[in-house]
Amino acid sequence: GENVGLHLPTLSVQEGDNSIINCAYSNSASDYFIWYKQESGKGPQFIIDIRSNMDKRQGQRVTVLLNKTVKHLSLQIAATQPGDSAVYFCAEIRNSGYSTLTFGKGTMLLVSP
Amino acid sequence: EPEVTQTPSHQVTQMGQEVILRCVPISNHLYFYWYRQILGQKVEFLVSFYNNEISEKSEIFDDQFSVERPDGSNFTLKIRSTKLEDSAMYFCARGGLSNYGYTFGSGTRLTVV
Numbered sequence: 001g002e003n004v005g006l007h008l009p010t011l012s013v014q015e016g017d018n019s020i021i022n023c024a025y026s027n028s029a030s031d032y033f034i035w036y037k038q039e040s041g042k043g044p045q046f047i048i049d050i051r052s053n054m055d056k057r058q059g060q061r062v063t064v065l066l067n068k069t070v071k072h073l074s075l076q077i078a079a080t081q082p083g084d085s086a087v088y089f090c091a092e093i094r095n096s097g098y099s100t101l102t103f104g105k106g107t108m109l110l111v112s113p
Numbered sequence: 114e115p116e117v118t119q120t121p122s123h124q125v126t127q128m129g130q131e132v133i134l135r136c137v138p139i140s141n142h143l144y145f146y147w148y149r150q151i152l153g154q155k156v157e158f159l160v161s162f163y164n165n166e167i168s169e170k171s172e173i174f175d176d177q178f179s180v181e182r183p184d185g186s187n188f189t190l191k192i193r194s195t196k197l198e199d200s201a202m203y204f205c206a207r208g209g210l211s212n213y214g215y216t217f218g219s220g221t222r223l224t225v226v
Contacts, residue, residue, distance in 0.1 A: 008153070034215070036217075041219075041220075042219050042220070043117075043204050043206075043217035043218050043219050043220050044156060044204070044217045045217070046215065046216070089155065089156065091156075099144065099161070099208055099215075100146075100158050100161055100169055101146075101148070101156075101158060101215065102158065103155045103156040103157070104155065105154075105155050106155055
């Protein structure tokens, strides 16, 4: 079964460092992936997305890498800032036709000034 | 102005009582969703709603749950007889024109006592 325990993996970095958050997805049929940021008491906020026909996509200070061979997704944040502190979730959309998101377990990013 | 507004932000209810969570997804979209997040865990899909009908639902969405869009704007999630394990954050989301442009509301924290 799934491990959905209460303790999130945590990544602690210093302000200005680059951060890399990893995610393993489960379904090789998934064709669209999204990274979300969730601050305390708020809903998931879209960061960046990537389709399965791509292996890299860049945004402002963020880059998403997709490795379909090993079903791995990563989010790179350049020059991390204290405001980046949050829980980060990857999500996949399976080819169900109704765009249901399946979320990963989440990683907490803590950025120290 | 937030694109998806949820009310109330926090609701406390006694076990066995009915609750109705409300969502107002601004602008014209066809796809609406409810997700929930138990404290410290990942976001889980409950139900999707397309063209005023349920299009997909998860195992969590049992007979105690129902959704409707009574007046063409508000989108509601009803839990008929709440249980302690229904305590969670409930997020409403709307789909974008391509179904992939999810926008989440800020959530309703439901506490069942």
